Structure formats: structure tokens, C-alpha cells
Amino acid sequence: MENKFDCIIIGAGNAGLVAALELAKNNKSVLLLEKGKTPGGVSSSFKRGRFEFDTSLHLLELMGTKQQPGELYHLFQKLGIMDTIEFSTLSDSLHVYEIEEDKEYKLPFGIIEFMDKMEEYVPGSYDALKKFFVLAEESKEALIYIEKNRENIDKEYLQKNFPDFLKVSTHSLDKVLDSINLPKKAQEILSTYWVYFGSPAGKLSFVHFAIFVFNFIAHGSELPVINSYEISTNLAEEILNLGGKIKYLSTAKEILFKDRKIAGVMLENGEIYESKHIIANLSPTNVYGSLVPIQMVPKEALKLTNSRVLGARGFSIFLGLNQSAKDLGLTDYSYYILRNLDSNKEYQYRQSIKNDSCVAYVLNNVNPNCSEKGTTILEISSFFTDDVFSKNATEKNYFDLKSIIAANMIDAFERATKISIKPYIEEIEIASPVTYARYTGHPDGVLYGYKATGMDNLLPRLLSLKEENFIKNLRFCGSFDVKLSGSSATYLSGDLTAKLTLEDMMEEGNEEWN
Amino acid sequence: MELNLKGLGKKDMEFFEEIPKERKKIIHSSSSSAILTKFNSNELASILHPKVQHVSVIDIIEENDSTKTFVLAPNAEKNTKKLAYFRPGQYISVEVEIDGCIYHRPYTISCSPKNVFDNLYTITIKRKRNGIVSNFFLDEVKVGDHFSISAPMGNFYYEPLRDANNVIALVGGSGITPILSMAEAIKDGILDFKLTILYGARTKKDLLFHKELDELAKKSNLINVEYILSEEQKEGYLSGFITKEMIDKYRENETSFFVCGPINMYEYVNDLLKDYQLPNKYIRHDAFFGRVDISKNEDYELTILTAEKKVTIVCHSKETLLNTMEKNSVLIQSRCQVGNCGFCRSKLKSGMIRTIDGCLRKADEKNKYIHPCISFPESDIVIELPY
Ligand SMILES: Cc1cc2nc3c(=O)[nH]c(=O)nc-3n(C[C@H](O)[C@H](O)[C@H](O)COP(=O)(O)OP(=O)(O)OC[C@H]3O[C@@H](n4cnc5c(N)ncnc54)[C@H](O)[C@@H]3O)c2cc1C
Ligand code: FES
Numbered sequence: 001m002e003n004k005f006d007c008i009i010i011g012a013g014n015a016g017l018v019a020a021l022e023l024a025k026n027n028k029s030v031l032l033l034e035k036g037k038t039p040g041g042v043s044s045s046f047k048r049g050r051f052e053f054d055t056s057l058h059l060l061e062l063m064g065t066k067q068q069p070g071e072l073y074h075l076f077q078k079l080g081i082m083d084t085i086e087f088s089t090l091s092d093s094l095h096v097y098e099i100e101e102d103k104e105y106k107l108p109f110g111i112i113e114f115m116d117k118m119e120e121y122v123p124g125s126y127d128a129l130k131k132f133f134v135l136a137e138e139s140k141e142a143l144i145y146i147e148k149n150r151e152n153i154d155k156e157y158l159q160k161n162f163p164d165f166l167k168v169s170t171h172s173l174d175k176v177l178d179s180i181n182l183p184k185k186a187q188e189i190l191s192t193y194w195v196y197f198g199s200p201a202g203k204l205s206f207v208h209f210a211i212f213v214f215n216f217i218a219h220g221s222e223l224p225v226i227n228s229y230e231i232s233t234n235l236a237e238e239i240l241n242l243g244g245k246i247k248y249l250s251t252a253k254e255i256l257f258k259d260r261k262i263a264g265v266m267l268e269n270g271e272i273y274e275s276k277h278i279i280a281n282l283s284p285t286n287v288y289g290s291l292v293p294i295q296m297v298p299k300e301a302l303k304l305t306n307s308r309v310l311g312a313r314g315f316s317i318f319l320g321l322n323q324s325a326k327d328l329g330l331t332d333y334s335y336y337i338l339r340n341l342d343s344n345k346e347y348q349y350r351q352s353i354k355n356d357s358c359v360a361y362v363l364n365n366v367n368p369n370c371s372e373k374g375t376t377i378l379e380i381s382s383f384f385t386d387d388v389f390s391k392n393a394t395e396k397n398y399f400d401l402k403s404i405i406a407a408n409m410i411d412a413f414e415r416a417t418k419i420s421i422k423p424y425i426e427e428i429e430i431a432s433p434v435t436y437a438r439y440t441g442h443p444d445g446v447l448y449g450y451k452a453t454g455m456d457n458l459l460p461r462l463l464s465l466k467e468e469n470f471i472k473n474l475r476f477c478g479s480f481d482v483k484l485s486g487s488s489a490t491y492l493s494g495d496l497t498a499k500l501t502l503e504d505m506m507e508e509g510n511e512e513w514n
Numbered sequence: 515m516e517l518n519l520k521g522l523g524k525k526d527m528e529f530f531e532e533i534p535k536e537r538k539k540i541i542h543s544s545s546s547s548a549i550l551t552k553f554n555s556n557e558l559a560s561i562l563h564p565k566v567q568h569v570s571v572i573d574i575i576e577e578n579d580s581t582k583t584f585v586l587a588p589n590a591e592k593n594t595k596k597l598a599y600f601r602p603g604q605y606i607s608v609e610v611e612i613d614g615c616i617y618h619r620p621y622t623i624s625c626s627p628k629n630v631f632d633n634l635y636t637i638t639i640k641r642k643r644n645g646i647v648s649n650f651f652l653d654e655v656k657v658g659d660h661f662s663i664s665a666p667m668g669n670f671y672y673e674p675l676r677d678a679n680n681v682i683a684l685v686g687g688s689g690i691t692p693i694l695s696m697a698e699a700i701k702d703g704i705l706d707f708k709l710t711i712l713y714g715a716r717t718k719k720d721l722l723f724h725k726e727l728d729e730l731a732k733k734s735n736l737i738n739v740e741y742i743l744s745e746e747q748k749e750g751y752l753s754g755f756i757t758k759e760m761i762d763k764y765r766e767n768e769t770s771f772f773v774c775g776p777i778n779m780y781e782y783v784n785d786l787l788k789d790y791q792l793p794n795k796y797i798r799h800d801a802f803f804g805r806v807d808i809s810k811n812e813d814y815e816l817t818i819l820t821a822e823k824k825v826t827i828v829c830h831s832k833e834t835l836l837n838t839m840e841k842n843s844v845l846i847q848s849r850c851q852v853g854n855c856g857f858c859r860s861k862l863k864s865g866m867i868r869t870i871d872g873c874l875r876k877a878d879e880k881n882k883y884i885h886p887c888i889s890f891p892e893s894d895i896v897i898e899l900p901y
Contacts (some may be wrong), residue, residue, distance in 0.1 A: 037847070037857055037900070045875050047854075048669060049794070052875055067545070104656035131517055159527055164517050166530050171522060179519040219665075230877035237881055248900040249847060289549035299546045308545035311628055313555070322793050365843040390554030395561050395599045403674055425676045438559035455537040463534045 004274045005031040005245075007266050007501060010252045010291075011281030013041025013440075014487060015477035017235040018494025019279050019501070021079050024242040026502060031273055032239060033265065035251035040232025041440055041478075042447060043279070048427040051320035051371055055431075056447075057228035058334070058361050058381070059221040061212065063087060064486045070219055072488050075495055088366050093217060095430045096192050097337035097416040099357075104218045104331075105189050109220045118186055125186035132180060132190070136214035138165045139207045147462060147496075168206050169459055176206040188341035195336070195359060196486070198312030198383060198448050200343035202311060205457040210485070223366050228487065255291045255474065262473045277473045277501055278506070281494075283450075283480040284307040284308075285443045292471070301470040308456055311448035311485070312350075312383040313390075313433040320427035321376040325364045327377060329419045330425040337416045350385045353392045353405070356412040360383040378421065380409050387444055389433045440499040442480075450478035458484055473504050523577065540658045562599060563665040567606070568592035572634070577722050581688065582652055583624065587634050589660055599630050600666030602695035602705060603800070606635070607664040607849040612650050615843045619647045620850055622800075623666060624691040624723075625631035626698030638722065640688040642854040646841075667849055670772075670800045672705055673697060678768040678796065684756055684783050685713045686775025690722050692800055693774060697727070700733045710738040710764040712756050714779070717746040738764065758786060765790075774800040781805075801852045804870035808832050808890055815894040818844050819863065821901060835867070846886065846899060853888035860886055865895035 009020045012034035020032040036043060042056040064070030069077070076082045093114065094107040107117045111133050119126040142162035146153060158166065168176045173194070177187045191201045193213055224230055236246060250271075255278060256264040264274040280287045284305050288297050321328065338357045340346050363370045363377040371377050393401050406428070414420055435512050437445030452454055461482040469475070477497035479485035522872035573585035588594040605620040622636040629635065642648040670692060672681070683693045690713060699705040715721045718741075727739045740760060742752040752760060763787055771792070772785050780799060787797060807829055816838060829838040839846045849857040853873035862882045867889040874883065886897065 010859060045877070047873070047875060050872070135517065137726045139691055155527060155531075158530070164519065166527055167519050169524050169530055170533065175522065176519070178516070179522050181520070226876045226880075229875060230880070233877045233881050233883075243820060246900070250901060285549055291550040294548070300541065302549060303544045304541045305549050306547065307541050338826070387554055390558060391555075393558055395558065398558065398562060398599070399601055399602065422675070424795075426793070428673055428676045433555040434559045434562065437553070437555035440564050441556070443551075443556065444553035445559070455533070455540050460533050460537045464537050467538075469535065 002029075003272065005029045006275065006505070007031075007279060008033065008273055008275040009224040009276040009279045009281065010265065011041065011478065012036075012039040012232075012236065012246065012248075013281045013478055014043050014232070014490040015479075015497065016041070016279065016281030017232060017239070017483070018075070018079065018491050019241070019281070019477050019498040020244055020246075021235055021239050022495055022498035024239050024244040025079070026498075028502075028505070030239070030244040031275070032244065032246045033250045033252050033267070033273075034246065034248050035441060036439060037248050038229070038232070039236040039246070039248075040133065041227055042436070043228035043232045045227045045229035046429070048318075048429055049321060051377060051427050052227065053320075053379070053429065054227040054229065054363070055375065057223065058359075058379070059090065059216070059224060060087075060487055061215045061219070061221045062492075063222040064219050068219070070215070072491060074440075075491060079235065080238055081231065083231055084234050087219070087222040088225055090221045090223065090333065090366055092332050093220075094188065094189075094192060094336065095332045095334060096338060096341070098341045099337065099339045099412070099416060101340070107148055107189070109217060111218050114217050118189065121189065122183050122186040125183050128177075128180045128182035129186065129190075132177070132182065132210065133214060133218075135164055135168060135180070135206075136210035138162055139168070140211045140214055142169075143207070143211060143458070146459075150462060150465060152169055155197075159398070165207070171206050172202055173204045173206045173209050174201040176210075177201070185341075188343070191343050192336055192338065192341060194343045195338075195383070197452065199451060199453050200347040202344055203453040204343075205452065205459070208452060208458045216378060223363075225367050225369075252291060254293065255287070256295050257293070260296070262471065277475075277504060279475045279477055279497055279501060281478040282476075283442055283446075285440065285480075286475070292474075296471070296498065298470045300468075304468060304470075308450040309453075310444055310446045311451045313387065313445055314431070314436055314447040315382045315384060315389065315405060315433070316430070316431045317380040317409060318427075318429040319378040319380070319421065319425055320371065321378055321421060321424040322374070322426040323376060323424045324374050325362050325376045328421065328424065330362045330365065330376065330378070330417075333362055333365045335362075335417060337412050347385060350383065350386055350470055352428070353384070353388055353401075354383065354408065355384060355388075355405075357407040358409045358412065359412050373424070377423075380406075380413060382409060383448075384433070387433075391446060393434060395431070398434065402432050405432075406430045409462075413454035447479065449481070450483040450486050459480070469500075473501075473508075475501050475504070537858050561596075564594075564598055565665070566662050567597060567634070567665065568594040568660065568662050569597070571655060571657050571661075573854075574655070574657055577638065581638060581722060583636050583638045584651065584655065585634055586661075586663070592660070594747075597630050597633060597635055598665050600627055601671040602699040603609070603671035603692040604666040604668045605850075606637070606666055608647075609635070609662050610647055610650060612646060615840055616845060617840050618848045618851070620668075622691040622695065624694050626695060626702050627704055628699070628702045638688065638691050639702055667855060669854075670798065672707060674707075677707070677798075678766075678770040680708045680764075680766045680769045681710070681772055682761060682764050682769055683709060683711045683713075683772045683774065684779075685711060686779035687715055688722060688726060688801065689776070689779075689800065690727075693772065694723050694726065695729045697734075697737050697837065700736050701730055706736075708736050710740070712740050712742060712760055712764075714742040714744060714756055714775075716744050717733060718743060718748055718751065739775060741760075749777050754787065755782065758789065761786075769796065771797045772800070773797065773812050777808055801850075801854070804853070804872070804888075806868055806870055806888065807889055808868060812890045816891065817843035817894075817896040819896065819898040829891050831891055833890070835884075835889045835891060835897065839886065848887050851887045853885045856885065858885050858887045860900060861897040861898040863898055866892040867895065868892055873889055
């Protein structure tokens, strides 16, 4: 094999796959290196008995529909995988149980419908919610403008078109919800989605949260009919079809430099591949801490990396049940089981290994054929803050600890919904931060990148993108990068990084001409 | 329309412009010491799932004329200081080089997880007629030999959230190894369930670990063992095949069956258990349950594409593509060899194969990937390896 490429991409996660494909589509020769045996990173699947489980995907927002395509729809279409993958639409937006208050709330998709229902639960919330959605939509538009024009933002334009966005842009979720006078209980119900971000309302950026909720409530969410691994394999197939190379079971060990410039990658087995451009679908912690020789790491890169805090640590239980969802009485897609809707309190609970709050997803209620007739796939997912899990786990107690936590969460689910599932478990697999560390290699098995709070939020990251390109021609993508974590975000991150790399290549071409 | 936002102050554009500066300040004031690269989860992951384990054979025990147990200890010279913990029922994949060809084979760890803390694993290998690796182990391997093995793998283990508290193991021949490991773990207090072992073999001398099993049954009141001989009548031994009467003696309302043995025993036992109309969850097999029937007896051309090169060799309708490649020194990764783990996943570029249904992920099936370890050629074949 020719061992020289226009670009080497390390890591075949969502973002790495999209970046590689995008470059291949632009006639660049690419080599995609993946330490695992299949594409997709956490967007994968595994089989147990007669069940196939998706390893991660619960919601794919920003897809929209054929009539009203969202950003992700456009991206997939551009990449040529839209015709080969079928999607289905989620039916319910939020069904949450608040254990300590013994309360239950269920809200629909659609902004008007959502506001109407909230008004029923919390009278006096309608007008404030309306403001919330106005602010959310304005923030969304503003961010699109900023991302597009990040090199030369027109201040007057911003001020004229997004005045409210500018007011809220640096504030936390709870502050802004207070400022629009949303009643406390409505704030709590709305904030339930904080669990996707891993930071409580007092720390969560309003802009980041509001854009997610707006997209989700206004446009709904999709899931691929087969699973996220289908998206991963189809992206990988397209790369191969365009002549791109993918090497699995190939771990990058060192990023090589020549005359202080990016020169290539050395694998663990000593193989060397040359390229002037590298995209890492890995954390800067790994790249600056292990892959780049220490003398080549700029001081500011060290400082930036040291200033960041790792995000939440995931915990998931995959259940194959031997009864149909209908027979079990499972009618919804998602069940949020939280001890308390006050996210600050709830966040505290998750600092304990006894945490049993979780979200349960009944896949068959979106994709009825995801498992055999008369069976159900139920996935229960949660997270711990900081390194609670790994601090408590040892080599010897590891498997038992996983089972105990899983049992606690299953109990919590059964108690809240009054639906019994334990007797029907035919297959079970439990994934902990250790599992994720094993498969992704990310620091402490973090799935949500760095904590996106304060000055390490979406907006600050975006506005500092240019400045923080510390090593020329070494770019990042994925959940640790500017667009933050989440499936949709990471696909889009791959697209953004491919664009930046193409610009790097252009610039280089120009330099050579001069 | 501008909203009235109380209490946020009037910091719009100015404040917005401060964002990158604020961020820079924070970065600037943070430490420039080396980045922390050690994390608990990653450390534990590499202890539980090391990429490779280097081991030496420290003892060989002759179980009978066709079976030996190999005691493996970490090979510190190659930087393996300790062995990975495992769940009873799991296997390791052994890599051996024979006549210049690299082979991988899965073997169940037959000892208790407790032995990991004495730094040893045992694996028990039975001679297979025409087998390459088993015969190599039985005839060639000596104390002091070195190997590399994988981390413990596989999903055949007791899971309290799924399995009944009463387990009946239906075992044939050398299928005893995972059950022995479970029984040892029960004795050591690592596992906690009632285990009855109905162990069938042709004659008494084909029963492995007879003494050990008797000993375990004596020491732990959670463990029972019955032996069933099909080609020998002996006092104290049941004779014939496993029957429902034998099962009923130990069956409770909720009982899980663990079935381990040769494929024809699987088929026999499955028929037997049908009458109980058990939900799937109560019958578990140690390997994926499937058989490929092949009537053809023909040679075909097998072309293998890798990132570096293209090789064409001869394959045969009765031999898996994986075995053919191994024998022809084409380096292909594999672990379970029963279509389960996905390690050998490769793309079928052209040709027809016969394989076990239900092993592939849906998307892989759609994109024409195969598991060469369970794939038999039915025409000339071109496959592409993923590295
Ligand atoms: C349980 C769970 C539930 C989730 N639910 C959702 C959801 O419902 N909706 C949603 O939008 N998002 C969800 N997410 C999060 C989201 O999927 C991830 O944030 C996102 O997919 C991460 O993508 P990534 O591009 O950063 O790549 P990753 O998936 O992080 O992949 C990185 C890749 O790089 C490889 N690699 C690492 N080091 C090396 C090396 N040295 N050399 C070569 N290769 C290397 C890894 O093996 C891996 O394949 C969930 C995640 C999980 C696990
Ligand atoms: S080696 Fe496990 S699937 Fe082929």
C-alpha cells in the first residue's frame, strides 16, 4: 500500500468517519485508523442470543423530514447515505417520574402542544415558555450565523438580529429561566433534559440547552430502523468506495513531526504512514498527553487541556426481554426515572454509587421489528458524576458491582412504572465507564467529552476555534471538540473539521505557490 | 421583538466580546505541567481486558490418554506481571505458531477465578482427530513453553439478574471445563447458586475431573454431580443418555439449563428439553448453537485482499475460510471461532458461501460482511480483510 496520504484520520467514531468521507469526496487520499475491529466508536451494536443491541443511540435530533430537512439530513444526503438508511420517528417527547414527590409528567412533541400540556401541569407557565422558545430559536439562528462567520463576525448584524441572544449568551439555564419568570416546577420539568448534558441547570449553558430542546420539541427526533451501526458501516463503505483506506485493529501510538511540522502517524506495531494533515477523533487529553511527543506540545495546549474537566461517566444496561412491549405494559419509548426534578439535587445523587436514577428506552415502541415478535429491547441508561464508579470498582468486585448497580436501576424502574421486567430478562449486558474506557480509549471512559460549563461551553469553544489550533494541520473532531457530545453533534463535528482541514490544505497550496 | 429579561444585567455585546478573552484568561492561569494520562477506568479496563497476555506453561497434567491440562502462569520477561480476572465460563484465545503458520484457538479457563490471585490459569485440551492445534498441544508442548493469549472473553457465564438460582448443567465429554470453573467458583464463594451437573461420557475413563468433581460435591452442599455412561455399565453410574427422569430429580419451578458439549449432544438435549416448554432464557449454550451441512466435496480458489497485498490460495468446501487462511499463513484475526465475537469479520467481495444464520449484525449482513470462521465456500471466493 502507498503509505502517503493527504490526510490521516485517527479514530473511526461518528466524527472521524464523516471527516474521512468528506475529504474523500473532495478527492483527497485518506487513511482512517481505528483501534477497534469495526467502525463507529460508540455508534455500534452487539449481539446476544437473538437480540442485537445498539450501543449508544437513543435520539438523533436535527434529522427533520424529507419535507423539512434538518442539518443532519442535509449532511447525510450530501454524504450519500440517506437513500440506504431508513429512519423512524419518536412518538413521545418526555415521560418523567419524580420519585421523591411521587409525581409523573408526560409531554408531547410540538411547541404549542408542549406548552399547552405544561400549562395544565403548572398553571401560569405558558407565556414564559413561549419566551423560552423564542429565545431558543433566536439562539439557534445566532449560532448558525456565528459558526458560518466565525472569522469576521459583524457586530452590528448580531446586535440587530439577535439582541436577546446576546443578553442570554453567557448565562446558565436556571438564571435565564428565572429571568423569564418560568414557575419553578415548570423549570424543573423542562430541565429534565439536563441528563443528556451531565451538568445541572445552575451550570448548564442556556444557549446549548435551549437549542437542543428547541430542535427536539419543534422537530422531533429520529432513529435509524436498524441501528446506529448501520450508519457507521454505510459511512465506512462509502469511504472505501471512493478509494479511501480504513485500517482496523490499528492503534495510533505517535504523531510524527519533521522540521517541527506534522509528518505522519506511527502505529503500535511500528508501521509508519505519512501525511501533512491529521484529524484526531480523540480527546486532546490523549493526543497532547500521549500521541504528540512532549517537546512538540505547545505550552498553551497543555494549559488548555489542564484547565478542562472531564464530563459525566455513562452506565448502561441492555436487556432483551422475552415478552412483547405491549404484553409487559410498556407503551412509551422513553421513561425518565429521576429521584428529584431539581437538577442540582439530582446531580448530587449521581455522585453516589447508590444512584438509581435512569432513563429507560423501549426500542420496539419506535422500531417494532428491532427484535423478534414477542420480545422487547429495553435499554436503561444513566451516568455518574466524576469518577465515582471507577473509585469503587476493583478487579475483584467489578462484575458484582455492575450487577448491583444494574439491579438498583431495574428496581427503580419497576417501582416507578409498576411494570415488572425482571422475570422476563433473557439477555443482559451491562456497560460501565470501564467498558467505555476499553472500547473508546477516552480518558476515564467519558462519553460526553469535557464538561461543557462556564467558559468551556459551546459558544466560548466556537469563538476560540481559530486561536486554539495550536499545532498547524492537526485538527480535532468528535465529542471532545467544539460541537460537544451527542450523535448528531459529532457527525456535524466531522463535517466542520473536514472543512477546516480543506482550508488548511488550500492555505498550504497557496504558500507553495508564493 | 426584544424580550424583557429580568436580572441578567445589560451585558449584551460587550459581554459577548469578552467571551474569548475570559476563556483565554482561565487557560492562561491554569497549569502547564504534564497532562494527566492515567485514569482509574482505563487502568481497570487494561487489567480486566489486556490486549494480550504473555504466559508460560508451568505444569502439564495428563487427564486421560487424549486430554491434558496446561497450567499457565504470567511471563514476566515479556512484561505480563499478572493474569486478568475472569467470569467462570469465559475463554481465552491462544496464539500458536506451527510450521510458520499462526493459529488462534479458544479454550475455556477451567479453574476458579480465585486462582488468578495465585497467578495461574488452567486450560484443558482434548485431542481432536486431524486437529492442528490440539495435537500440537498434546504432542509438542512442554513445561517452559511460551504463548500469547487474549484477555478472557465470551458470554457464557452465570448472571444473577437473568439466570435461575437453580442450575442444571447438561454436560458431554470435554464440555465440562466451563462447568468445572463455575463449580470451583461456587466452592470458593465467588458464585452463589445451586448447581447440578449431569455429566455424560462414553466410558468412565472419558469422564474428566472425576475426582475433582466428587470432591467439590462433598465440600459444597450447593453442588451435585451425576455421571451417565453411554457405552459402559458400572455400579454407581447411571447408564445410557441423559433422560427426563434424571432432570426431574433436580428440576425446580425455576431452573436454568446450561448445555455444554459436542453439537450432537446439543441437538439431543434440545429435543429432550422441548417437552418442558421452557422460555429461551432458561436454556443457555456454551457456544453458538448451529450446524452447517455440507454435501459438496470440492476445491475452489480463494483470493484474499489486504491493504498491502493480494493472495490467491486453494480452499475446500468442507473447510472454513478461516482455517484455510491460517494454514496458508495468511494472517487473519480471530477469537471465538464460532461466529460470535466478530473478530474475523471480513468483506465478501464475490462468491458464495454457506454459513450459520443469525451470527451477523444486520448492517454487516446488508453490506455483505461474513465471519470466515463459520463460512464454507460454495464457489470461488474473493474476500477483503479489514486491515
Ligand atoms: C450509552 C450511550 C448512550 C448515548 N446516547 C446518545 C443518544 O441517544 N443520542 C445521541 O445523540 N448521543 C448519544 N450518545 C453519545 C454519542 O453517541 C457520542 O458522544 C458520540 O457518538 C461520540 O462520537 P465521536 O465521534 O467522538 O467518536 P467515539 O465514538 O468517541 O469514537 C472514537 C474512536 O476512536 C478510536 N480510537 C481511540 N484511540 C485510538 C488510537 N490511538 N488509534 C486509533 N483509534 C483510536 C476508538 O476506538 C473509537 O472508535 C450516547 C453514548 C452512549 C455510549
Ligand atoms: S472468530 Fe469470532 S466471529 Fe469469527
